[in-house]
Amino acid sequence: MDDLLFYLALLLTLTVLLLSRLILSPPPKHPSNKSPPPSPPSLPLIGHLHLFKKPLHRTLSVLSLRYGPVLSLRVGSRPVLVVSSSSAAEDCFTKNDIAFANRPRFLAGKILGYDFTAPGWAPYGDHWRNLRRITTVGVYSTARVNSFSPIRSAEIRSIVKRFFARRSSSIDGGFTKVELKSVFFDLAFNVMMEMISGKKYHGEGATGSREEAEEFREIVEETFRLAAASNLGDFMPVLNLVGFLGLEKRLLRLRKRRDTFFERLIEEIRLKRKTGEAEKRETIIDVMLSLQESDAEYYTDDIIKGVISNLLSAGTDTTAVTTEWALSHLLNNPETLKKARNEIDTVVGHDHMLEESSLPNLPYLNDIIRETLRLCPAGPLLVPHESTEDGTVGGYYVPSGTMLLVNAWAIHRDSSLWEEPTKFKPERFQGGGVEGYKMIPFGSGRRRCPGEGLAMRLLGLTLGTLIQCFEWKRIGEEEVDMMEGPGLTMPKDKPLEAINSQSSAFCLRPPASPPPYGDHWRNLRRITTVGVYSTARVNSFSPIRSAEIRSIVKCFFAGRSSIDGGFTKVELKSVFFDLAFNVMMEMISGKKYHGEGATGSREEAEEFREIVEESFQLAAASNLGDFMPVLNWLGFLGLEKRLLRLRKRRDTFFERLIEEIRLKRKTGEAEKRTLFALAGTDTTAVTTEWALSHLLNNPETLKKARNEIDTVVGHDHMFEESSLPNLPYLNDIISETLRLCPAGPLLVPHKSTEDCMVGGYYVPSGTMLLVNAWAIHRDSSLWEEPTKFKPERFQGGGVEGYKMIPFGSGRRRCAGEGLAMRLLGLTLGTLIQCFEWKRIGEEEVDMMEGPGLTMPKDKPLEAMYRPWPYMVDVLCQL
Numbered sequence: 013m014d015d016l017l018f019y020l021a022l023l024l025t026l027t028v029l030l031l032s033r034l035i036l037s038p039p040p041k042h043p044s045n046k047s048p049p050p051s052p053p054s055l056p057l058i059g060h061l062h063l064f065k066k067p068l069h070r071t072l073s074v075l076s077l078r079y080g081p082v083l084s085l086r087v088g089s090r091p092v093l094v095v096s097s098s099s100a101a102e103d104c105f106t107k108n109d110i111a112f113a114n115r116p117r118f119l120a121g122k123i124l125g126y127d128f129t130a131p132g133w134a135p136y137g138d139h140w141r142n143l144r145r146i147t148t149v150g151v152y153s154t155a156r157v158n159s160f161s162p163i164r165s166a167e168i169r170s171i172v173k174r175f176f177a178r179r180s181s182s183i184d185g186g187f188t189k190v191e192l193k194s195v196f197f198d199l200a201f202n203v204m205m206e207m208i209s210g211k212k213y214h215g216e217g218a219t220g221s222r223e224e225a226e227e228f229r230e231i232v233e234e235t236f237r238l239a240a241a242s243n244l245g246d247f248m249p250v251l252n253l254v255g256f257l258g259l260e261k262r263l264l265r266l267r268k269r270r271d272t273f274f275e276r277l278i279e280e281i282r283l284k285r286k287t288g289e290a291e292k293r294e295t296i297i298d299v300m301l302s303l304q305e306s307d308a309e310y311y312t313d314d315i316i317k318g319v320i321s322n323l324l325s326a327g328t329d330t331t332a333v334t335t336e337w338a339l340s341h342l343l344n345n346p347e348t349l350k351k352a353r354n355e356i357d358t359v360v361g362h363d364h365m366l367e368e369s370s371l372p373n374l375p376y377l378n379d380i381i382r383e384t385l386r387l388c389p390a391g392p393l394l395v396p397h398e399s400t401e402d403g404t405v406g407g408y409y410v411p412s413g414t415m416l417l418v419n420a421w422a423i424h425r426d427s428s429l430w431e432e433p434t435k436f437k438p439e440r441f442q443g444g445g446v447e448g449y450k451m452i453p454f455g456s457g458r459r460r461c462p463g464e465g466l467a468m469r470l471l472g473l474t475l476g477t478l479i480q481c482f483e484w485k486r487i488g489e490e491e492v493d494m495m496e497g498p499g500l501t502m503p504k505d506k507p508l509e510a511i512n513s514q515s516s517a518f519c520l521r522p523p524a525s526p527p528p529y530g531d532h533w534r535n536l537r538r539i540t541t542v543g544v545y546s547t548a549r550v551n552s553f554s555p556i557r558s559a560e561i562r563s564i565v566k567c568f569f570a571g572r573s574s575i576d577g578g579f580t581k582v583e584l585k586s587v588f589f590d591l592a593f594n595v596m597m598e599m600i601s602g603k604k605y606h607g608e609g610a611t612g613s614r615e616e617a618e619e620f621r622e623i624v625e626e627s628f629q630l631a632a633a634s635n636l637g638d639f640m641p642v643l644n645w646l647g648f649l650g651l652e653k654r655l656l657r658l659r660k661r662r663d664t665f666f667e668r669l670i671e672e673i674r675l676k677r678k679t680g681e682a683e684k685r686t687l688f689a690l691a692g693t694d695t696t697a698v699t700t701e702w703a704l705s706h707l708l709n710n711p712e713t714l715k716k717a718r719n720e721i722d723t724v725v726g727h728d729h730m731f732e733e734s735s736l737p738n739l740p741y742l743n744d745i746i747s748e749t750l751r752l753c754p755a756g757p758l759l760v761p762h763k764s765t766e767d768c769m770v771g772g773y774y775v776p777s778g779t780m781l782l783v784n785a786w787a788i789h790r791d792s793s794l795w796e797e798p799t800k801f802k803p804e805r806f807q808g809g810g811v812e813g814y815k816m817i818p819f820g821s822g823r824r825r826c827a828g829e830g831l832a833m834r835l836l837g838l839t840l841g842t843l844i845q846c847f848e849w850k851r852i853g854e855e856e857v858d859m860m861e862g863p864g865l866t867m868p869k870d871k872p873l874e875a876m877y878r879p880w881p882y883m884v885d886v887l888c889q890l
């Protein structure tokens with residue numbers, strides 16, 4: 013029956029085309045007389061249709077190698093332009109961007125795209141612009157992407173939990189086999205559905221019913237099947253008249269199923285909104301319904317359904333497939349996987365799960381994702397565009413009404429643009445962005461993918477978490493097969509299977525005073541992570557840091573002199589100490605002891621300064637009794653007595669603080685902040701002092717930092733913490749300071765609880781471990797010109813391995829890194845933005861370290877400052 017229809021249709025088409033050839037005049041010439049692009053020989057009627065073999069991006073790539081990177085084809089009645097070079101792609105997305113901002117009107121767009129009103133199908137114009145605007149605000153903006161972060165985080169954790177529960181215990185060395193394609197699909201789908209409707213359909217905490225889930229999986233599968241099936245009628249419209257191959261009927265049936273499903277979802281939320289039961293987090297359907305409430309005529313249910321279905325089809329499979337490719341590449345490149353794990357170990361550690369907030373600090377992980385998108389772009393030919401005006405591409409004439417296929421896959425593998433183009437080598441992205449149009453996995457120009465930010469977050473979080481928590485290897489010796497199968501999003505031909513196991517880590521125990529490694533320590537680490545160090549808590553303390561640094565700037569500004577060219581001398585050691593101390597104390601108790609708005613008394617402040625000084629003095633004094641216990645019996649050097657006296661003073665001070673807050677809680681006056689142990693004051697203060705000292709000795713570096721701040725932050729408002737991720741050079745200055753002057757040069761002593769091997773040597777249980785970070789940071793086999801202050805060495809991202817460990821590593825890694833980096837960046841950035849700095853005289857700042865646990869400067873730093881004239885207005889308003 014189908015065959016009969018086919019021949020009938022062919023006959024009909026033949027007749028129509030022969031007639032049209034006779035009647036129609038030849039195509040108009042371009043006014044500039046430019047010739048059309050080269051084109052392979054074609055067949056009558058079908059044109060080049062017979063050349064459209066799958067995978068299409070590979071076939072077109074071979075044709076382009078033969079006929080050139082700008083290729084003209086004709087598929088039935090449709091002219092098609094295939095572009096396979098970055099310069100021709102640039103032509104399309106720059107000077108011809110508006111001309112090509114349209115989409116071809118395919119049958120699927122009419123039926124599944126709600127008569128071309130869904131964002132991905134809509135023609136370029138007011139309606140598309142409006143949808144792009146409202147979805148940018150309601151879905152893709154940073155604020156919205158951030159607000160959905162808990163959804164992504166919960167989803168990936170539930171997968172980790174499932175893998176962990178399913179792990180095999182002893183067989184296969186603890187490795188378990190797992191099929192990943194469906195895991196990644198369900199993950200992306202759940203994340204999308206929760207954003208859209210607040211419902212999730214798979215795994216722990218699913219709120220949608222099993223039947224609904226099954227129904228929707230079938231709908232999605234059928235959508236991809238039908239969208240991937242080339243509809244010949246799109247190229248020979250006459251075939252649509254005879255319902256070619258029944259595709260139209262299948263599309264209509266699918267649309268009905270999708271409608272029923274989406275309408276139920278919309279209705280549920282509409283009802284919840286009426287009864288005031290709406291979800292805490294505003295779903296995308298909520299956003300669309302609010303718009304409908306204000307303009308029911310324009311925001312019809314069809315428009316809402318179009319937005320939802322577009323998000324699901326554009327955002328689910330693309331992300332899932334990319335994750336699958338990325339892990340496949342890593343399994344075939346174990347060295348890359350190891351490097352990624354080292355980066356995660358160094359930056360995130362082992363005591364908490366990787367969070368999205370760490371992604372900006374994981375450049376190598378990011379490069380792995382980019383390298384995956386280069387080799388395996390989920391839209392290898394982007395999404396077809398169509399021109400609405402005549403134009404020129406690569407010097408050739410392209411008439412209006414031409415369908416454009418940009419072969420991103422071929423451009424990403426062009427050997428004139430990329431070295432060893434088929435090799436998986438994330439290192440090629442080190443050193444920052446890629447210029448031009450050689451890397452376009454998300455397209456470019458007006459119709460560029462709006463979901464890039466969302467996709468990159470989910471990709472980073474998923475891959476990072478899986479690498480952090482599990483060790484991965486291939487099923488056998490053989491490499492993972494990297495052939496692509498048929499389908500729109502360039503899926504893997506063979507679904508990925510791999511093996512994971514819980515990754516293990518080497519863990520040592522510290523000496524007596526801080527709690528030993530074990531349940532109690534783990535519990536403290538857990539509660540302080542939640543209460544102090546988590547991104548949410550670090551963020552919540554941001555106003556404290558901001559107010560503190562502003563109060564210092566205000567003080568400097570008020571104290572400026574007019575003589576000496578407006579430069580004023582200032583002693584900075586105590587300024588930095590008081591700053592760090594105030595910030596810590598405010599976090600701990602809600603009290604501050606120095607400067608404007610101090611609430612603690614002067615006596616208390618003085619008492620505490622003495623306590624801190626005495627604590628550091630005593631902790632730094634080597635107690636020989638710790639190494640020869642017999643000496644403790646003799647009360648060696650009276651150290652024990654001094655420690656006991658100090659403990660009493662500290663106890664009195666802390667107990668008073670706790671009691672004050674306990675009382676406030678009873679009387680309902682409790683501060684929102686929680687009370688935790690004091691840490692991090694001196695370390696942060698000393699590092700700030702070293703950083704500014706280095707800058708004073710390296711005026712060129714200081715200038716470069718100022719230029720960066722001028723460009724990114726400007727002069728019309730005070731520096732804020734939110735700018736820090738955009739100031740890589742400032743960050744590199746801090747890294748370089750921590751390399752040369754780590755505030756814990758020997759880290760903090762560890763102690764082993766098991767016999768183990770280190771560097772091939774046997775180390776018995778009970779051994780104290782001192783890791784000389786200071787020496788490692790200056791090892792000339794690891795660092796070029798190791799004693800030179802050169803922040804540029806960090807350009808291009810993270811440092812692999814263990815050559816940079818100012819915060820330690822492993823389970824006992826410093827928990828306060830995030831907090832410290834914020835305060836360091838904010839302090840240094842603000843001081844550079846507001847003031848000009850110079851040394852007291854010609855002589856360089858003395859860089860000798862003095863005695864003490866935190867590697868303080870031997871001579872406290874003094875410097876000269878004067879306000880930048882262009883900052884005076886802002887400073888006057890403080």
Ligand code: HEM
Nearest residue numbers: 132326327330331334390391394395454455459461463467
């Ligand atoms: C790895 C993941 C992804 C890749 C590689 C990708 C790639 C692309 C590409 C190549 C295009 C066509 C650009 C063009 O026409 O020139 C596109 C369009 C689009 N993408 Fe993505 N995408 C991804 C994830 C997402 C996500 C997560 C969403 C939504 C949540 C999304 C929503 C869209 C939409 C709505 C369009 C149509 C834009 C328009 O026509 O105006 N994408 N994407």
